[in-house]
Amino acid sequence: MSYTAPVKDMLFNMAHLAQLDGLTHDVPAFADHGLDTAQAVLEECAKLTEQVIAPLNWEGDKNPSSWHEGGIVKTTPGFKEAFRQYVEGGWQGLVHPADFGGQGFPKVIAAACQEMVNSANLSFALCPLLTDGAIEALLTAGSDELKSRYIPKMIDGSWTGSMNLTEPQAGSDLSLVRTRAEPQGDGTYKVFGTKIFITYGEHDMAENIVHLVLARVPGAPAGVKGISLFVVPKVLVNADGSLGARNDVHCVSIEHKLGIKASPTAVLQFGDHGGAIGYLVGDENRGLEYMFIMMNAARYGVGVQGLALAERAYQQAVGYARDRVQSRPVDGSLPGAAPIIHHPDVRRMLMTMRALTEGCRAMATMAAGAYDRGHAQGDAAQQALYEFLVPLVKGYSTEISHEVTSLGVQVHGGMGFIEETGAAQHYRDAKILTIYEGTTAIQANDLVGRKTLRDGGQFARGLATLVEATEAELAQGSTAAHAVRANLSHARQAYEAVVDYLAATGKGNLNAVFAGSVPYLMLAGNLVAGWCLARGLLAAEKAIAAGEDLAFMQAKVTTARFYAEHILPRTAALRDAVLNGAESALALPLEAF
C-alpha cells in the first residue's frame, strides 16, 4: 500500500502541456520557477508524502477522527504530527503571496504537489485544501485588517480554514440558506444557525479554525442575492493577534461516512449561547460571489483529488497484479501459473486505469497553466480556458475516479473486497468526489450555462478548433499518431455536434439542455483529456526521435493510443444521449417512477 509520486509524468506535463519554461520566461514573478525548480520541489514533496503522509492513509480509515464530550474532535493518531511537518515545510503557502509568508509558486507546480498529498492521504489533504480556499477568499474580498490578521497564521499552519455553506435544507441550492448575522453596531456581527457537512469544521491539528460562513443580514433580499460572507473564528483573536476567548461555535457531532473517514465532517452550531462573533468579508449580500472564489479553487482541487486517488488505486493494483500468481497465460507463453499482470484482461484493466489517470492529470496540468497565464499575465483567453476547464477537471476526473478505484478492487479479486487489503478504501473514498464542492450535475450546469450557452457556444467551438490543429499534426506522425488522430477526430466531431445542438436548443427547451448536461460534460472531459494525451504523444515522439528517455516516452505513446482506442470512442454514446435522448429522459410521468 505504499505510494510513489509520479514526478516524471508531472514534469512531462508541465513541460509539454503547460509550457512551464515559457511561463517563467514571460512572467517575471515566476522567473525562478522553471522546470528545474519544479523538479526540486516535487522531489521534496514526494519525500514528505511518500514517507510521512501516505503511511497514515489506512490508519485513518481504521481509526477515524472521533467526537468527544464538549465538542472536541480528535484526529487519527499521527495526523497532528504529519500536519506539523507539512506546514513547517512551507507547503501550505506554496501558491500564496510572499507578503503573507507564502512562496508565490505558479499553480501548475502547486497542483502537482496537491496531487501528491491527495494520493498519499485524501482525508489528510482535505485540511490544507479547505485552508487554501479560505485564504483565497480573504485575499480576494477581505479587508487589509482581516488579511493581515488571519492569512499569515493560516499559511504557517497555526490555524486552519473551513467553508460553511451547507445547511440541512440548503445543499446544492444555497438560496435556501437560513443562518443569520445580526450587526452589533461595533462593526461585528452575531451569527446564529446550523451548518452541516463542514469538513475539518472541528479538529485538534491547529490551535484555531477560521470558519468562513454564509449567512443573511437583517433585511437581506431573498435568494442568493441576500447572502453575506463572514469570518467566524473558533477562538477569538485579540488586537495583538494573540488568542482570546472561545467563540460561540460548537461541533455537536461528526458524520459516520462511507469514506474519507479520517477527515471530520462536522455539524456546527453557531450562536446557541448568545451568538458567535463574526466579521464581514467584503460587502454585505455579496457573499456568494466571494464564496465562488473559494469554490472555484476548491473545485479544481477536488478534480485533482479524483486523479490523485486514481493514481493511488492504479499503483496498488499494479503491485498486486505483479505479485498474485494465478492461471497460465492464455497464449501458453509461460509453462505454469503466472502473475496475473500477464493476463490480457488484467492488462486491459490496468491500462484503463493508467490512461484515465494520465489523461486527467494532463488536462489538470493544462488548466493550471492557463490559470497561471490568466492571473499573472491578465491573459483573458487563458483565463476563459481555465474557467471552461474547471467543471471538466472537477466533473470528469472525479467520475473517472469511481471507475478507476472500482477497477482497482476488481484487479484484486476477492482480496479487494477485504478491507485490510486497502483497495476498497479508495473505492469508498472516491464516492464523495462527485458530490462535494458541487455535484457532477452542478458542474455540468456551470459548463452548459455559464461556459457554453452564455456566448452561444463560441468558446466551446474554439476549443474544437485547437483539437483540430492537433489532429493535423498527428496526421504527419507515426502509426500510433494516425490511430490517435482518427479517434480524436471522431470524438471532436461528436463534441461539436453536441455544442451546436445545445446552442440551438438552449433558447427553446431548457429541460432538454439540462437532461444532456452531464453527458456533455463527460464528452467534453473525455475529449480534452484525450487531446492532452495526444499532444503528449507528439512531444514524446519528438523525444524518441531525439533518443531521449526512450522507455518513458514510448509508454506515453502507448498510453495515449490506448486512451484513443478505448476511451475516446465512448464519446459517441454520450453524443447520442444528448442529441436523441432528452425526450425519453423526461417522458415518464412522476407517478410512474
Next chain:
Amino acid sequence: MSYTAPVKDMLFNMAHLAQLDGLTHDVPAFADHGLDTAQAVLEECAKLTEQVIAPLNWEGDKNPSSWHEGGIVKTTPGFKEAFRQYVEGGWQGLVHPADFGGQGFPKVIAAACQEMVNSANLSFALCPLLTDGAIEALLTAGSDELKSRYIPKMIDGSWTGSMNLTEPQAGSDLSLVRTRAEPQGDGTYKVFGTKIFITYGEHDMAENIVHLVLARVPGAPAGVKGISLFVVPKVLVNADGSLGARNDVHCVSIEHKLGIKASPTAVLQFGDHGGAIGYLVGDENRGLEYMFIMMNAARYGVGVQGLALAERAYQQAVGYARDRVQSRPVDGSLPGAAPIIHHPDVRRMLMTMRALTEGCRAMATMAAGAYDRGHAQGDAAQQALYEFLVPLVKGYSTEISHEVTSLGVQVHGGMGFIEETGAAQHYRDAKILTIYEGTTAIQANDLVGRKTLRDGGQFARGLATLVEATEAELAQGSTAAHAVRANLSHARQAYEAVVDYLAATGKGNLNAVFAGSVPYLMLAGNLVAGWCLARGLLAAEKAIAAGEDLAFMQAKVTTARFYAEHILPRTAALRDAVLNGAESALALPLEAF
C-alpha cells in the same frame, strides 16, 4: 429504506419474454404453474420479503455477523427468525423436486422470488443461494444415499449448504487447489486443508451445515482434472438421520469486508484435529465438473443479485428524489424550490437506473424461461441459449449494479455519503457481485471460449438473427418503436462485427481475443437486455392498442426507448475497443507499469 416488490414487471416479463403460459401448456409438470399461480406466489413472497426480510438489511450492515471463541459465528439479530419463516414458507424448496420435499416450480417463477429476497437483503439471501447450489450438485452427482440423507434437510431448512472452492493460493485458478482427501477404506475420506471466502461457512441459523468441498485424493492428476468433490458435514449424521458428533471442520475467523457484512465469510480449517470425515460425491477426479453445476446455478443467481440490488437502489433513490426539495425547475414550471425529481439530470439518473434494472430483469427472465424449456422439454436450442446467457446475466447485471448503486448514492447528494441514509450500503454490497462465483473476466472467458469460439461463433450469430427479427417487427410500429429499432440495429451490427472478429482472430491471436473478452461481454449483455426491452415494448404497444393497463404499458415503452437511446449506443465504444484496441492494451512492457 422500505422495499416494494416489482410484481407487475416480473409478471409482464414472464408473460412476454418467457412465455410462461406456453411453458405450462407444453410441459405437464408445469401445468399448474401458469401466470395466475405465479402471481399468487409472487404476492406471497412479496409479503415475506417486504415485511420480514427487508427491514433487517440495514440492521445487518450495522451489526454484522461476528466470530466468537470456539469458532462460533453469530448472525445479525433477527436473521435466524427470518430464516425460520423463509424455510417454513417452503421457499427453499421452490425449484427443487417434490420427491425431496420441494415444490418443483419452474425457474422462471423461482428467479423472481430470488430477486425479491436479494432486493430485500443481499446478505440474508446468500444463505439460501448457497444451499440451492449444494442441493443442485447433490441432485446431479450424489448417490441416492447422499441425496436422501441431505437434500430433504436442506429443503426444510434444518441444514444449509456451503461451497468450498477457494484456497489462499487458488482463487480463479482452481487447478492450484491443495486440500487433500485420504480414503479410509470404509468408503469415507479424511479431509485436510484450508478454505477461504466460504460464504455462510459457519453461522447459527441452522443446526447443521453441509459443506461441499473440492479436494485431491492421493495420486490424483495435477491440475483441474485431479479434483474431487466431497460432502463434509459440520455435524456428522447418524445412520438414522439424527445428528452425531461434531466433524473436524472449524471456522477460525471471518472476514472484515467492504459489504454484505451480515453474511459471514469464513476461513475454514479441515482436519486440524485428525481429519474431517468426508463423503465422495460422484466419481473421484470429476469434482470440478460437478462444481460447475452448482456454479452455473449460482452464477445465474448472482446475476439476479445484481439486478435485485439495482432495483433496491432505484427505489430508494426515487423515494429521496420525491422528498428532497432543492432549487427551482430550470424551465420555471414551478414558482420555487421543487422536489429534485423535477430536475432533468435527476430524471436522467433515475431513468438510467430504471432502464438498466428492467433490462437486466427482462434478460434474466428470458434466460430462466430457456432453462425451463431446456430442462423440462430437453430442448437443446433453449439449453444452448440459457448457457450462452448465463455469463451475460452474471457479468452484465453485476457490472451495471455498480453503475446503478453509484447513481443511487449520487441522487442523494451529500446525504448519500452518510452511512445512516442506507444508499451507500448498496454501493458497498454491489462490489462483490462482479467478483464472486467467477469475476467478470472469468465470465467473459466462458462467453468467448466455450460459448462463442467453440462453434466458430455460430450460436452467437444466430442470436443476432433473432434480434434482427425483432427489428423487423419494430419497423412496423410506433415512433418509439422506430427509435428503438434504429439503435437496436446499430448495436446488433456492432455485436456481429465483434463476433466475426473474435471468430477470425481466435485461431491466431488468443491474447487479442482475451483482451477484448470483457468488452464483448458488456456489448452482448447490453444488446440482449436492450433486445428484451424492445420485445417488451412490442408487447406493451399491443396492450395499449387493446386499452389494457395504459400507465404501466406506457412506462414500459418509455423505459425501452430510454434504454435504446442512452444505453445501446455504448456498444459502439465496446466494439471499437475489441476491433482496434488489443494492440494498445497489450503493448506496454511489464516493467513500464
